[in-house]
Each structure stands twice: as structure tokens, then as C-alpha cells.
Amino acid sequence: MSDLENQVEEVKSSFDRAVVSIATTDALQKLKVQYLGKKGALTVLLKSLGSLSPEERPLAGETLNALRDALEQKIEDKRQTLIRAEDAEAEALGRVDVTLPPRGRPAGAFHPVAQTMHEIVAIMQGLGYSVALGPEIEEDYYNFECLNMPSWHPARDMQDTFYFPDSEESDGETSKRRLLRTHTSPVQVRAMLRYGAPLRIVCPGRVYRRDNDPTHSPMFNQLEGLLVEKDVSFSVLKGSLIELMNGFFGRELKSRFRASYFPFTEPSMELDIECVECGGKNSNCRVCRGTGWLEVCGMGMTHPFVIRAGGIDPEEYNGFAFGMGLDRMAMLKYGINDLRYLFDGNVSYFLSGRDA
Numbered sequence: 001m002s003d004l005e006n007q008v009e010e011v012k013s014s015f016d017r018a019v020v021s022i023a024t025t026d027a028l029q030k031l032k033v034q035y036l037g038k039k040g041a042l043t044v045l046l047k048s049l050g051s052l053s054p055e056e057r058p059l060a061g062e063t064l065n066a067l068r069d070a071l072e073q074k075i076e077d078k079r080q081t082l083i084r085a086e087d088a089e090a091e092a093l094g095r096v097d098v099t100l101p102p103r104g105r106p107a108g109a110f111h112p113v114a115q116t117m118h119e120i121v122a123i124m125q126g127l128g129y130s131v132a133l134g135p136e137i138e139e140d141y142y143n144f145e146c147l148n149m150p151s152w153h154p155a156r157d158m159q160d161t162f163y164f165p166d167s168e169e170s171d172g173e174t175s176k177r178r179l180l181r182t183h184t185s186p187v188q189v190r191a192m193l194r195y196g197a198p199l200r201i202v203c204p205g206r207v208y209r210r211d212n213d214p215t216h217s218p219m220f221n222q223l224e225g226l227l228v229e230k231d232v233s234f235s236v237l238k239g240s241l242i243e244l245m246n247g248f249f250g251r252e253l254k255s256r257f258r259a260s261y262f263p264f265t266e267p268s269m270e271l272d273i274e275c276v277e278c279g280g281k282n283s284n285c286r287v288c289r290g291t292g293w294l295e296v297c298g299m300g301m302t303h304p305f306v307i308r309a310g311g312i313d314p315e316e317y318n319g320f321a322f323g324m325g326l327d328r329m330a331m332l333k334y335g336i337n338d339l340r341y342l343f344d345g346n347v348s349y350f351l352s353g354r355d356a
């Protein structure tokens with residue numbers, strides 16, 4: 001073996017011995033400098049090429065370049081292995097550097113509730129509805145009074161409201177009292193006053209109530225719908241909501257309409273759909289509690305009082321309204337069994353790959 005071949009062997013085997021004991025990316029960087037840096041073992045050999053005869057040089061050059069490529073490759077392989085191990089360790093310790101760019105997974109995704117809202121809005125847009133938004137800090141008048149719930153109305157007890165303390169008295173003028181809206185229904189009257197009739201709108205948004213337990217959050221999301229036209233019948237409302245539910249869940253579901261009560265609709269109904277978890281086949285089902293039905297939406301023919309509050313003549317126009325919880329819809333569709341997951345910063349539940 002020539003002198004150079006001996007030296008190449010020597011560098012190669014000492015590198016191989018050294019690299020196996022490297023345990024951190026910092027140590028790996030030092031090893032790289034030791035071999036490939038300005039004064040590195042391999043660099044010294046490459047520099048010695050100049051002292052060889054012109055006949056010896058090409059072959060020696062080829063051998064050394066091949067060695068350099070091999071070392072660079074081994075360093076890169078080792079670097080990847082170390083990064084993975086360091087990531088796994090950091091994750092196990094809960095020490096994840098959130099400022100690092102994501103590896104492997106596509107960056108960013110919609111929150112399940114936002115995704116649900118987009119899907120429902122898209123279906124309703126297909127039925128000719130536009131999106132209307134209203135304020136989350138609302139006046140008593142829009143949240144209650146114009147919806148046929150005067151201050152003495154017992155239906156106000158159904159909603160425990162966050163009032164703004166500074167507006168509690170408001171010179172005795174209750175209608176101007178400010179509060180966090182308890183539902184998206186106030187957008188109905190705001191939209192009628194703004195756009196007039198005919199009107200088809202959906203109003204998604206955050207709402208607030210004094211509720212906080214495993215199945216209730218003080219902030220949650222609703223979507224309201226309102227249609228005001230001439231000679232609207234209840235069957236149009238039924239058909240639209242069946243279309244919405246089937247479209248959202250992606251199949252034809254059994255549904256039933258139950259008589260109910262809301263001050264702003266007359267008559268009022270609630271829509272139940274067949275249990276999307278068990279299809280009504282499991283008497284121990286945790287989602288429908290064995291009833292086979294899921295309550296998903298309140299609705300009814302808009303009360304003439306509300307149409308009039310919207311500046312529209314109820315003799316000329318009538319309509320219907322409906323309201324549903326978007327968090328609940330997201331939980332049903334994506335099989336999320338605890339409301340708190342939706343408001344948690346820990347995304348691992350959603351990244352665990354449950355199919356929709």
C-alpha cells in the first residue's frame with residue numbers, strides 16, 4: 001500500500017471510530033471541523049496533493065475526493081439521527097421549541113370549529129344565504145327586547161347573562177344596558193334594519209353565558225339563520241335544514257321536528273337528527289345517551305313582533321329563523337367527546353389523526 005493509501009485508511013477508520021461515540025449535534029460539528037475544517041485531517045491530505053508528481057496526482061485526487069464525499073455523507077446521516085433523537089427527548093420532557101419551523105407536517109390548519117363554520121356557511125351560501133355579522137358587545141334591546149323578550153319575560157331566565165357593570169343602571173333605561181350577547185339572534189333584527197326584505201342571512205359568531213362545566217363554556221359559538229320573504233311556509237324551513245344536516249354530515253340522516261318554545265318564533269320547533277355515533281343502535285351510546293337522537297337546532301317561523309322590530313311589515317313579509325351551536329356540531333362531526341379540547345392549547349388530540 002502506498003503512503004497515501006495508508007493515510008486515507010487511517011483517516012477513514014479514525015473518523016468511523018469517532019463518529020459512533022458522538023451524541024450531540026454540537027459534538028458532531030466539532031468532529032466535522034476536525035476532519036474537514038481548514039486544518040482538518042482530510043484537508044491536510046488534500047493540500048499534500050501539490051507535492052505529488054503529475055502522474056500520481058489524478059488518482060490520489062480521486063481517492064481523496066471520494067473520501068471527502070463519504071465523510072460529508074456520514075456526517076449528514078449522523079446529524080439527521082441526532083436531530084430526531086433530540087426532538088424526541090425534548091418532546092418527552094415537554095420542552096418543545098415552538099419557534100422552530102415545523103418538520104414533516106404541513107404548517108397550519110383550521111380549528112375544528114372554524115372548519116365547521118366554513119362548511120355550514122358554504123352549504124347555506126349554496127341555498128342563497130349571505131353572511132351577516134353583529135357585535136359581541138350588544139345592547140339589551142337587540143339581545144332581548146326586540147326578540148320579544150321584555151325585561152319581565154321569563155325566557156330571560158334561560159340565559160344567564162354577562163352584563164357590563166358600568167351599564168347596570170343606565171339611568172333606568174334597560175334597553176341600552178350593555179352585555180355580552182348570549183346568542184346570535186340579535187343579528188336578525190340588526191340585519192333586517194340594515195338590509196330590509198327580502199333577506200336570507202346566516203350569522204356565525206361567538207356568544208357568552210355564565211356557564212362553566214365540562215359540557216358548557218362561558219364562550220361558545222353559534223350560527224343563526226334568517227329568511228324573510230313573501231308567503232314562506234314551514235316546509236321550506238324543514239327542507240333547508242334537512243339539506244344542511246345531510247350536507248354537513250355527508251349522508252342522508254333520519255330527522256324529526258319536535259314542538260318547542262322560543263319567544264321570537266311562533267310556532268317553534270327543535271330538530272333532532274339520528275345519532276351520528278351509533279345510528280340509534282347502541283342503548284349505552286355516550287353521544288345520544290341511548291335515545292338514538294341528537295338535538296341540533298332550534299327554529300321556527302319568525303314572530304311578527306320581530307319582523308316589525310326589523311322595520312319590515314309583517315302583513316307583507318314573513319319568514320323563519322334557526323340557531324345552532326357550532327361547537328356541538330364540530331364535536332359531533334369530528335367525534336370530539338369533551339368540549340374542553342376545543343379551547344385547549346394542546347393540539348396533540350387533533351394531530352393524532354382521527355378521520356373526519
Ligand code: DAH
Binds near residue numbers: 323
Ligand atoms: N337563540 C336560541 C338560543 O340561543 C337559538 C335559536 C332558537 C335561534 C330558535 C333561532 C330560533 O333563530 O329560531 O338558544
